[in-house]
Amino acid sequence: MIISKDLFLLGNQDYLRLPKDEKRTMCQAVSSPDNKRVVSNIPSLPPEKYPLSHRPLELVFSGLSVTLDKRPILKDVSGVVKPGELLAVMGPSGCGKTTLLNCLAGRVKLDSGVIRLNKERLNKRWKRKICYVLQQDIFFPELTLRQTLEYSALLRLPDSLSREQKMTYVDHIINVLDLANCQHTIIGDYMKRGLSGGEKKRANIACELLTNPALMLLDEPTSGLDSHAAYSLMSSLKRYAEKEGKTVVVTVHQPSSQIFHMFDKLLLLCNGQTAYFGDTNKVVDFFHNIGLTVMPHYNPADFILEQVKGSEEMREKIIMASKEARLHPSYPEELQPQYFSNANSICDKYLTHHLHHSNNHHSFFNYHHHHHIQANGNVRSSSCHCPKQTWLPQDHKASGIGETQPHPLGYTAVSVKEEEECKQLCLDSQSHASSSVSSSYDDMSWQWPTSFWTQFKVLSQRNFQEARPRMLSTLNWVQTIGLGIMAGLLWFQLPRTEEALHDIQGWMFFSTTFWMLFAHFGALASFPPEREVINKERLSGAYRLSAYYLAKMVGELPLTITLPAVYHLISYPMLGLQSPTVFITLLGFLLLNSIVAQSVGFFVGACCMDMQVSITISALYTLATQLFGGYLATNIPYWLKWMQYLSMVHYAYQNMQIVEFSEGLPIQCATQSKFDACANSTYIPVDAILESQGSSLPLWCNTLILIGFLVFFRTLGYIVLRYFRRPG
Numbered sequence: 001m002i003i004s005k006d007l008f009l010l011g012n013q014d015y016l017r018l019p020k021d022e023k024r025t026m027c028q029a030v031s032s033p034d035n036k037r038v039v040s041n042i043p044s045l046p047p048e049k050y051p052l053s054h055r056p057l058e059l060v061f062s063g064l065s066v067t068l069d070k071r072p073i074l075k076d077v078s079g080v081v082k083p084g085e086l087l088a089v090m091g092p093s094g095c096g097k098t099t100l101l102n103c104l105a106g107r108v109k110l111d112s113g114v115i116r117l118n119k120e121r122l123n124k125r126w127k128r129k130i131c132y133v134l135q136q137d138i139f140f141p142e143l144t145l146r147q148t149l150e151y152s153a154l155l156r157l158p159d160s161l162s163r164e165q166k167m168t169y170v171d172h173i174i175n176v177l178d179l180a181n182c183q184h185t186i187i188g189d190y191m192k193r194g195l196s197g198g199e200k201k202r203a204n205i206a207c208e209l210l211t212n213p214a215l216m217l218l219d220e221p222t223s224g225l226d227s228h229a230a231y232s233l234m235s236s237l238k239r240y241a242e243k244e245g246k247t248v249v250v251t252v253h254q255p256s257s258q259i260f261h262m263f264d265k266l267l268l269l270c271n272g273q274t275a276y277f278g279d280t281n282k283v284v285d286f287f288h289n290i291g292l293t294v295m296p297h298y299n300p301a302d303f304i305l306e307q308v309k310g311s312e313e314m315r316e317k318i319i320m321a322s323k324e325a326r327l328h329p330s331y332p333e334e335l336q337p338q339y340f341s342n343a344n345s346i347c348d349k350y351l352t353h354h355l356h357h358s359n360n361h362h363s364f365f366n367y368h369h370h371h372h373i374q375a376n377g378n379v380r381s382s383s384c385h386c387p388k389q390t391w392l393p394q395d396h397k398a399s400g401i402g403e404t405q406p407h408p409l410g411y412t413a414v415s416v417k418e419e420e421e422c423k424q425l426c427l428d429s430q431s432h433a434s435s436s437v438s439s440s441y442d443d444m445s446w447q448w449p450t451s452f453w454t455q456f457k458v459l460s461q462r463n464f465q466e467a468r469p470r471m472l473s474t475l476n477w478v479q480t481i482g483l484g485i486m487a488g489l490l491w492f493q494l495p496r497t498e499e500a501l502h503d504i505q506g507w508m509f510f511s512t513t514f515w516m517l518f519a520h521f522g523a524l525a526s527f528p529p530e531r532e533v534i535n536k537e538r539l540s541g542a543y544r545l546s547a548y549y550l551a552k553m554v555g556e557l558p559l560t561i562t563l564p565a566v567y568h569l570i571s572y573p574m575l576g577l578q579s580p581t582v583f584i585t586l587l588g589f590l591l592l593n594s595i596v597a598q599s600v601g602f603f604v605g606a607c608c609m610d611m612q613v614s615i616t617i618s619a620l621y622t623l624a625t626q627l628f629g630g631y632l633a634t635n636i637p638y639w640l641k642w643m644q645y646l647s648m649v650h651y652a653y654q655n656m657q658i659v660e661f662s663e664g665l666p667i668q669c670a671t672q673s674k675f676d677a678c679a680n681s682t683y684i685p686v687d688a689i690l691e692s693q694g695s696s697l698p699l700w701c702n703t704l705i706l707i708g709f710l711v712f713f714r715t716l717g718y719i720v721l722r723y724f725r726r727p728g
C-alpha cells in the first residue's frame with residue numbers, strides 16, 4: 001500500500017518530471033523490504049488527465065474560541081500551515097481536536113477568531129474547496145467500493161471531463177491506493193460484512209482525493225489501522241503535502257515516534273487551549289525549557305501527551321509557557337495581530353488605486369479589468385494582471401512589503417516574490433469580489449462541479465443501484481409472492497353476489513393498506529442512514545439538493561412499484577376478476593397509493609431525527625388512515641367525518657371500488673338485500689355500494705386528491721431538508 005500510495009500522492013506529474021536517478025531511487029525505496037509492494041503494475045496517469053488543480057493554500061487561524069452547549073470547547077487557538085506542510089493536532093481525548101477541524105472546515109460557529117485561506121477570510125466558497133475526511137466512514141453500505149468511487153467522480157469532477165476520463169482517474173486512484181483487490185466488495189455495515197476497517201479508511205480518503213484538493217483536513221486518519229498501515233498512510237500524506245504543495249491538517253492520537261517526526265508543525269491542545277504551537281522538532285526544547293525533559297529513546301509524542309494529561313498545575317504551567325512563546329520573535333508573523341491589517345491594506349490599496357487611476361498610465365498595478373456595473377451598483381472586475389515590475393505607494397515601505405528602489409512618481413518597486421504574492425492576492429480578492437457580487441447564475445456555476453442534469457442522472461442511477469438490494473431483497477420477494485398467493489387462496493374465485501361483496505371489498509382494502517404500510521415504513525427506515533451520506537455530500541458541495549430529491553423520486557420509482565405490481569398480478573386473477581382494463585386500472589391506483597405512502601414516510605423521516613418519534617407518528621397516522629378508510633368503520637360520527645378526507649387509503653379504496661363495480665361484472669342482489677335499490681333491480685348499483693360506505697366523490701376527484709397528497713408531501717419533504725434539516 002505504501003508504495004502505490006506514495007507514488008500517487010507524489011503526483012504523477014511530479015513523478016514523471018523527476019530525473020531518472022531519482023525515479024530509480026524511489027523505485028528502490030518502494031521495493032525495499034520495508035515496503036514490499038511492487039509498483040511496476042501501477043499505471044501512470046498522464047498529467048493532462050489530472051482532473052483539477054487548485055492553487056496552493058496557506059491556512060492561518062488565530063484566536064479561535066468556540067462554545068458548544070454553553071461549554072467553552074476551544075479558547076484562543078491559533079496556528080498557521082503553509083502549502084506543502086503537514087500540521088498535526090494532538091491532545092488528550094475530548095480536548096477539542098475534532099471541534100477545531102470542524103471550525104477549519106467552516107462547520108462550527110466561532111465565538112471569536114478568524115480563519116484565513118490565502119489571506120482571505122474563510123467563506124462559503126472556500127468551504128467547498130476544502131476536503132474534509134471525517135473520522136467516521138460514511139457510505140452507502142450496499143454499493144461496492146468501485147461504484148462508490150465512480151459515482152463520486154461523476155458527481156464531483158467537472159463536466160468538462162468525459163466519463164471515460166473520470167473512469168480512468170478512478171482506476172488510477174483504486175490502483176494507487178491499493179484498493180484493486182477489494183474494488184468489487186460492498187462497503188458493508190454492521191449487518192452485512194464488507195470492506196475491512198483499513199480499507200474503508202482508505203476508501204474514505206480516496207473519495208476525497210478524487211477532487212485533488214488544495215487543503216485537506218483529516219480527522220483521525222490512522223484510527224483503527226495497525227502501526228504499519230498507519231505509518232504508510234501518514235508517509236503518503238506527508239509526501240503528498242510536500243510534492244503537490246498541499247496543505248494538510250490531521251488530528252492524531254498517540255502517534256508512533258516515526259509518524260511524529262513526519263509532522264512539520266504541531267498544535268498541542270489541552271482542555272481546548274493551546275499547549276504548544278510551532279515546529280515539531282522544537283517541541284522537545286519547549287518542554288525542556290519549562291523543566292520537563294524527555295528521556296532518551298522515549299517517544300516524544302507519548303511524553304508530551306503525558307504532560308498535558310498531568311496535574312492541573314502542570315497543565316497551567318504548559319499553557320502559560322505557550323502564551324509566553326507567542327511573544328517570542330520566532331513566533332509566526334502570520335499570527336501577529338498587525339499582519340493581516342497590513343496584508344489587507346496592500347490589497348485595498350491595489351484595488352483602490354486602480355479604481356481611482358484606471359486611466360492613469362502610471363498606475364502601479366496594471367489591472368485590466370472590465371467593470372461590470374451590477375444592478376445593485378456594485379463593481380465586478382473580471383480579470384487582472386500584475387506586470388513584471390510592480391509599484392506600490394511609498395508608504396508600503398513602512399510595512400516592510402516594498403523595496404527601496406525609487407519610482408519617478410513616488411512608488412516603490414516590489415520584488416518578484418512579492419509581485420507574485422500581489423498577483424495571488426489580487427486573484428483571491430477578485431474571485432471573492434466577483435463571487436460576492438455576481439449574479440446567482442455565476443454563484444451556481446462556481447458552486448457546483450457538474451450541471452443539474454448530470455447530477456440528476458448520476459444520482460438517479462446511484463439511487464436505483466443503492467435501493468435495489470434493499471427494496472427488492474429476497475425477503476421482500478418471498479413476502480410479496482407469499483402474500484399474493486395467500487390473498488388469492490383466501491378470496492379464491494369469488495362469485496359476483498351480494499354475499500361475496502364484503503370479501504371483494506376486503507381484498508381491495510387489504511391490498512391498499514398493506515402496500516401503504518410497506519411503502520411508508522420502508523421509506524421511514526431507509527432515510528436515517530441515507531441522511532448521513534447526503535449530509536456529508538451536501539457539506540462538501542457535491543450536488544444540489546433539488547437534483548438529489550428529484551433523482552430519489554425517479555430512481556426509486558421502478559423499485560417502489562415492482563412488488564405491489566407482482567402481488568397484484570398473482571392475487572387479482574386468483575380472485576376471478578378477469579377484465580384486463582379493470583386489472584390495469586386497479587393496479588394504477590394501488591401503485592399511486594404506494595407512492596403517496598412513500599412520500600409521507602419520507603417526509604416524516606426527514607422531519608424527525610429520533611427514530612422512535614418517527615415510528616410513533618407513523619403508526620398513529622397509518623392506523624388512523626385505516627380506521628377512516630371506509631371499510632372498517634362505515635358509520636363514522638358526523639363530527640369525525642372530516643377525518644376520512646385525510647385518509648389516503650380512503651381515496652385509493654374508493655377508486656378501486658368504482659372501477660371494479662362499474663367496469664367489471666355487476667354484483668347480483670341477495671334475496672334479502674340490505675340495499676334499497678335492489679327492490680327494483682337484480683344488480684346492486686355502484687352508487688349504492690359506495691354510499692353504504694359513506695363516500696360520494698367521483699373517480700377523478702379521488703385521483704386528484706391522491707395526486708395532491710403526493711405533491712404536498714414531496715414538497716414538504718423538500719422544504720424540511722432545504723430549510724430545517726440543513727447539514728452542519
Ligand SMILES: Nc1ncnc2c1ncn2[C@@H]1O[C@H](COP(=O)(O)OP(=O)(O)OP(=O)(O)O)[C@@H](O)[C@H]1O
Pocket residue numbers: 068069071073091092093094095096097098099100253
Ligand atoms: N455539539 C456538542 N455539544 C456539546 N459538547 C460537545 C459537542 N461536540 C463536542 N462536544 C464536547 O467538546 C469536547 C471536545 O470534543 P471533540 O470531539 O472536539 O474532542 P476530540 O479532542 O476530538 O476527542 P477525541 O480525541 O476523543 O475524538 C468534548 O468534551 C465533547 O463532549
